[in-house]
Amino acid sequence: MREADATTPQGPTAHVSVLRLLAAGLEGLAGAGPGGASPVGARPVGAGPGKPAELARPEELNRPEELDRPVDGAAPDRPADAAGRLPADDTVRVPTASLSRLWSLGLVATDDPCLGVKAAGRWRLGRLQLMDYLVANAPTLAEALRVMERYAALLNTAPNEIRLTGGAGSPGTVTYQIRSGDPEVDAVASQYALAAALFRARYVAGREIRPLHVGLTSAAPPRHRELADRFGARRIDFGAETTTMTLASADLSLPLPDADPRLGAVLRQHAAEVIAAQASAPAGAVPSPFTDRLRRVIAAHLADGGLSLPEVAGALALSPRSLQRRLAGEGTTWSDLVDEVRRERAAALLARGLSRTAVAARLGFADARALRGALHRWRAGPGL
Incomplete structure (x- = not known):
């Protein structure tokens, strides 16, 4: 690990996917005509129950990124300019101030109350x-x-207010209030976060979800019918203390048609580990380049029969003893690291919908029964 420097994110951070999605949303609006973005909440054509292609590794979640670094002496002045600076790495975290910066740019570009x-x-x-x-x-x-x-900290570690109250046989109220310190940014960012939560809810439920009520902290615009229509809300109020939506009990109790309980258990365990790693990592800590490379070599050898300490050491131009010393210096062992890589890959492959037999073969297990034993040991699920 190296110590934090001037380019290292300090304070609250967000996953880069949050920044990318926001940049895409604001950039898309820059050229939109009346009505703005496309309809939301419906599944794209050809989409089925989604499974992630990969899961971010816990130790890869604290790399620095500088959205506001000047280019040719100038800071970005449009969302599209800022979007061009987004890192390609899917595992980095960025300062939450970068989100506020994007919202500020968006607010300068338009006064649309539906932004x-x-x-x-x-x-x-x-x-x-x-x-x-x-x-x-x-x-x-x-x-x-x-x-x-x-699991809100996966996306943002700022002290935002996110909660569901009620809902046990009665309507439930979702609060999603962003707290950046800038009231104008907080109002539009909270509208965005609440809407994204609603659109996600519609998708996973596989049906239309219409809030009984939406409360926004912004002042009432001259015309707010479009806002009510986009939320599908029966009633919308302005000047609220927090950003909320109330959903019917019947909606909240809906079973999700594509949910996989076993996969859910694997993902929840993985998410808890990611958050624990974020919390325990020193400010600005970045993964060791050696360990990062070693993980890739291990992953490449899992299914080809060449996963052994001497084989991997040779691939790194090291003796087995030197490799063991390097690992000891980083606080781990060969067997522990191999087990960790297997566990991460198992979560990713299962999430993609592969069968247990296929996952076992890809990870070098003797058969599906051996994988089942590993899943039990990892406490990642009830088994196969």
Whole structure:
């Protein structure tokens, strides 16, 4: 690990997928005509129950990124300019100030009172990576909303207010209040976050969800029919203390048609580990390049019969003893690291919908029964 420097994110951070989705939403609105973004909440053509292609590794979640670094002496002055600076790495975290910066640019570009809900229209399952699949594999819509609260730190570690109250046989109220310190940014960002939560809820439920009530912290615009229509709300109020929507008990109790309980257990365990790694990592810590490369070599050898300490050491131009010393210096062992890589790959492959037999073959297990034993040991699920 290296120490934090001037380029390292300090304070609250967000997963880069959050920044990408926001940049895409705001950039899309820049050239939109009346009505703005496309309809939301429906599954794209050809989409089925989503499964993530990969899961971010816990140790890869604290790399620095500088959205506001000047180019040719100038800071970005449009969302599209800022979007061009987004890192390609799917595992980095960025300062939450970068989100506020994008919202400020968006607010300068337009005074559209529907800015937040329109930008949220760019959400599609998988754009927010692990969080989307956690939600999709919850047993009911109410539990899906609680998952958003429980694992909120995957997306943003700022002290935002996210919760579901009520809902046990009665309507439930979802609160999603962003707290950046700038009231104008908070109002539009909270509208966006609430809308994205609603669109996600519609998708995973497989049906239209119409809030009984929506409360926004912004002042009432001259015309707010479009806002009510985009939320599908029966009633919308302005000047509220927090951003909320109230859903019917019948909606909250809906079972999610594509949820996989076993996959959900794997994903929840993985998410808990990611959050624990974020919390325990020193500020600005980045993964060791050596360990990162070693993980890739191990993953490449899992299914080809060449996964052994001497074989992998040779691939790294090291002796087995030197490799063991390097691992000891980083606080781990060969067997522990191999087990960790297997566990991460198992979660990713199962999430993609592969059969247990196929996953066992790809990870070098003797058969599906051996994989089942590993899943039990990892406490990642009830087994096969």
